[in-house]
Amino acid sequence: MPARKSLEELQCSVANTAELVGDQWTVLILRDAFLGIKRFDDFQRDLGIARNVLADRLARLVQAGILDTRPYQDRPPRHEYLLTEKGKDLLDVLVAFRRWGDKWNAPDDRFIRPLRHLECGEIMEGVMCCNHCGQPLDHRNVRVEPSLAPVSR
Amino acid sequence: MPARKSLEELQCSVANTAELVGDQWTVLILRDAFLGIKRFDDFQRDLGIARNVLADRLARLVQAGILDTRPYQDRPPRHEYLLTEKGKDLLDVLVAFRRWGDKWNAPDDRFIRPLRHLECGEIMEGVMCCNHCGQPLDHRNVRVEPSLAPVSR
């Protein structure tokens, strides 16, 4: 195809994020990274992804500052891929995916891996809340306001 | 490419969601839908997406029950695309994308469209919280537990 269209000029955080993360494999690689997978072959085996595509995605994530490589042995030289702070901050996105998927496409219950919140000790699900009043969001109560720019997006 | 690999057998809500939403255009179409765009040509103009790709994505979203078509005039017959409840429930995902993008790739401030929470009346950002104790999530405090299935994923 003609080079995938760049979304940068859209000047929108959703678009910019989608450009990085809006790809099935990238999402799954991140999921695995949150589950503790660190090595090339482990990602490959777990996802069944083509090796060249995996190499490409890992490089892209490293370049975006979402993953970082760290050598774990010298001879032979080997390294692993770890989430950076920027990468770990994507947890919200994955939790949102997960909650929606559980709710609407409910896979076999036996395959759901529960999340435990260490702060309160309970099994949890994520809820997106207002940072101001703390109430859970409902699409009926969120309004997108015009931007400050002259010709808005 | 050889048919995009199906992720269904992965038995994972994140994977299933990624299969539907894990595509740049789909994310942007949903963003536009939340902004109130309803018609084919408006999506097309706004995103600059190829018309055949747009037709494909819209059909896929309708088939997934995320969008629904509704006629808005008979002669000539015309219809618009509206978010279903299932679709509106994806708000969390978009809010998570947005928050992450604003934080780490901060585009020009003038282009950020503020969100207003009608319940408390304030300009807000979303925060992913524990549905149990209400505290904001932090990756250090979330642990993925093993699933109940014999061979887990």
Next chain:
DNA sequence: ATACTGAGTTGCGTAAAGCAACCCAGTATC
């Protein structure tokens, strides 16, 4: 009679996904 609008469909060229095979350094095995 011509042009315009909305909502697509068709056809074409190119790039990217998938697959398998290969590579290379070091380590373990027979």
Next chain:
DNA sequence: GATACTGGGTTGCTTTACGCAACTCAGTAT
């Protein structure tokens, strides 16, 4: 001391789907 294995890729090939432009088709406006 030749062979096999491991980790982390790269190369080559085929097939698919993206981007673009052009076309369609029904109805409406000029």
